[in-house]
Amino acid sequence: MELYNPSTIRAIKSKYGFRFSKSLGQNFLTDKGVIDDIIDGAHINSEDLVIEIGPGIGVLTAAAAEKADKVIAIEIDKNLMVVLADTLAEYDNIEIINENVLKMDLAELLQNEADSGRDQVKIIGNLPYYITTAIIMKLLESHIAAKSITIMMQKEVADRIKAGPGSKTYGALSVAVQYYCTVSVVADVPKDVFMPVPKVDSTVLRLDLRTKPPVELLDEGMYFRCVHAGFGQRRKTLLNSLQATGFNKERIREVLGKAGIDEKRRAETLSLEEFAIISNLMTGTPE
Numbered sequence: 372m373e374l375y376n377p378s379t380i381r382a383i384k385s386k387y388g389f390r391f392s393k394s395l396g397q398n399f400l401t402d403k404g405v406i407d408d409i410i411d412g413a414h415i416n417s418e419d420l421v422i423e424i425g426p427g428i429g430v431l432t433a434a435a436a437e438k439a440d441k442v443i444a445i446e447i448d449k450n451l452m453v454v455l456a457d458t459l460a461e462y463d464n465i466e467i468i469n470e471n472v473l474k475m476d477l478a479e480l481l482q483n484e485a486d487s488g489r490d491q492v493k494i495i496g497n498l499p500y501y502i503t504t505a506i507i508m509k510l511l512e513s514h515i516a517a518k519s520i521t522i523m524m525q526k527e528v529a530d531r532i533k534a535g536p537g538s539k540t541y542g543a544l545s546v547a548v549q550y551y552c553t554v555s556v557v558a559d560v561p562k563d564v565f566m567p568v569p570k571v572d573s574t575v576l577r578l579d580l581r582t583k584p585p586v587e588l589l590d591e592g593m594y595f596r597c598v599h600a601g602f603g604q605r606r607k608t609l610l611n612s613l614q615a616t617g618f619n620k621e622r623i624r625e626v627l628g629k630a631g632i633d634e635k636r637r638a639e640t641l642s643l644e645e646f647a648i649i650s651n652l653m654t655g656t657p658e
């Protein structure tokens with residue numbers, strides 16, 4: 372069955388009385404080429420446990436199951452359970468979990484799988500736009516034991532994730548994701564390959580989790596405090612914006628002086644390394 376075929380999607384809708392939920396970000400893929408791009412871009416092999424976020428009617432799930440050892444797909448919409456049981460019936464290496472991915476204990480799930488010998492994990496998904504960054508940050512901040520995360524998202528979010536210092540789209544999200552991962556673009560995807568057609572274009576990114584952080588930090592919490600303070604008021608100079616960390620002006624001036632970083636610069640010009648230098652100096656400075 373060609374699940375991505377619009378006529379199949381229409382037939383499923385009428386057979387199960389299924390209706391797309393806008394609030395759950397349901398835009399289903401209708402293009403075999405894009406499905407192949409995501410699966411190939413994720414470099415899935417027969418040793419892999421694939422975790423898919425938001426399977427919908429199962430287009431990516433089926434394609435991943437052809438290549439992986441096992442696929443676990445997490446879908447919030449109860450109405451899709453009966454659909455997936457039907458569309459994926461021919462596969463015996465797929466498990467569907469009816470859950471909100473943001474509320475799940477993924478570490479526990481992966482630990483149980485690792486205990487059964489499945490410890491090579493790759494995450495994939497065509498993410499619901501409304502919670503893309505929340506999902507990415509949940510995966511990264513919980514130090515998920517995965518090799519990579521290959522996901523489709525709104526193009527604007529992908530642009531923010533891959534931006535470097537000095538770019539208009541560089542911000543806390545870029546610094547956070549690049550701290551945990553190296554980022555590569557798998558494909559740019561036009562909006563007309565989805566049903567229903569969304570308002571925005573998409574990009575597929577692969578985030579390869581680093582085995583070692585790119586910068587040495589004395590205190591990861593302090594690093595992200597600086598990043599969020601700096602970008603919280605991105606038009607302000609560092610001397611002013613970094614006060615949102617709780618440190619006073621004199622302390623910040625002292626730290627920036629020691630770091631050799633001009634206090635008139637803005638957060639959007641700082642590299643990951645410069646944020647690390649500032650936060651390491653702050654870690655050793657009383658507030």
Ligand code: SAM
Nearest residue numbers: 395398399400425426427446447471472497499
């Ligand atoms: N993978 C399918 C495809 O490419 O055609 C569907 C992608 S659709 C953009 C996003 C899917 O994520 C929907 O099936 C939606 O119900 C599901 N979803 C939305 N919020 C979710 C959440 N919090 N946890 C798990 N799944 C969610």
